[in-house]
Amino acid sequence: MDVRNLLNFNKNKVMDKTSNDEFISTLKQIKEGDRLLREDFLSRYTPFMLKAASKVAGRYVDIKNSDEYSIALSAFNEAIDCYDMTKNYNFLLFSEHVIRKRLIDHMRKNKRNKELPFSYFENDDEILENYTIFGSNIGFEDVEVREDIIEYKEALADFDITFMDLIANAPKHEDSRKLCIRIAKVLADDEELFRLLQKYKNIPRSELKKKAKVHSRTIGNHRKYIIALCLILRSNLELSKSYLSLTEKGGS
Structure with missing residues (x-):
């Protein structure tokens, strides 16, 4: 299993077709x-x-x-009424978007009555197009996963790392991936090393190479990947931690 699979796990997830059909039938x-x-x-x-x-x-x-709940309830009802049964986008993500829009409109209206709401400038078609990457998997837990991934993306951004960087820098060989995980664990488990990582937004290479007993060049060659793994280990992303466990055991 590589980083591309980790970032696209929603596409690969096996759906419970019966459950999904029942959900769509209920909406209908x-x-x-x-x-x-x-x-x-x-x-x-x-x-x-x-x-x-x-x-x-x-x-x-x-x-x-x-007031926020009343607006959210109204927006959820609106989402039900506006949901296009012929499109393959996630209803809960769509309804979350409608709730967000209505609440932002409400908050901005209360602050500046003459100001156009932020949601006025959003392109609904583009947003709904993005929702199709989640398929028609409509479980509540998937919204939770989406929020976790967004938080992880923001954490990576602090280190000037993107998901595309991870795809480009992920080691191709199993031994290299296992070595990077071992190094990342040393970095994540050592409070002083992790503090330095957070402070300087870079790996404390000289200290880490001694504790991990690896060559400095190994750390340098896989810097972004090791940082990304370290952030996963220090996070609550259980699915991502499962990925690390599988990789260590030689899973694909």
């Missing part, structure tokens, strides 16, 4: 006017709406006495 019935089913659906996805609203508001959003 709701859009056709089943009010009781809509109420049940809204109740079931209340935690999702609250989390989406909290992320935009930057604070905890509760159901009671909360």
Whole structure:
């Protein structure tokens, strides 16, 4: 297994077709006017709406006495009504986008009544096109994974590393990948080395080569890859940690 597989795990994920068909069938019935089913659906996805609203508001959003929740609920209903059943994009990601837009509109309207909302300038078609990379896999857990990947991308950016860098710099040979993982573990487990990494945004090469017992050139040749692995080890990305474990054991 290489970095390209790690970054595209959503494409490779085996879907539960029955579960997906049931979800689409439920949406279809709701859009056709089943009010009781809509109420049940809204109740079931209340935690999702609250989390989406909290992320935009930057604070905890509760159901009671909360304008943000009311707007999120309205936006979720809007997403149901506007969702195109013929397109292959993720409904929950689409609804999260609608919630975000409506809340941003609300917050900006309260601050500057004459200012056009940020969402006015967004291209919905381009955004929905991007959602198709997730296929029609509509589980709530996939939104969680998406948020984790976004956080990881931001962490990499602090070190001037992109996902394309990882694809380009990933070692081709299994032995090299295993060696990089071992070096990254030394870097992640040593608090002083990790502190230096964070402070200078670079690997403390002379110190690390002694502790990992490797040549300095090895670290230099795989610098970005080792940093990326180290950040995974220090994160809560369980799927990515599983990738490291499989790679160490020789998995593909």
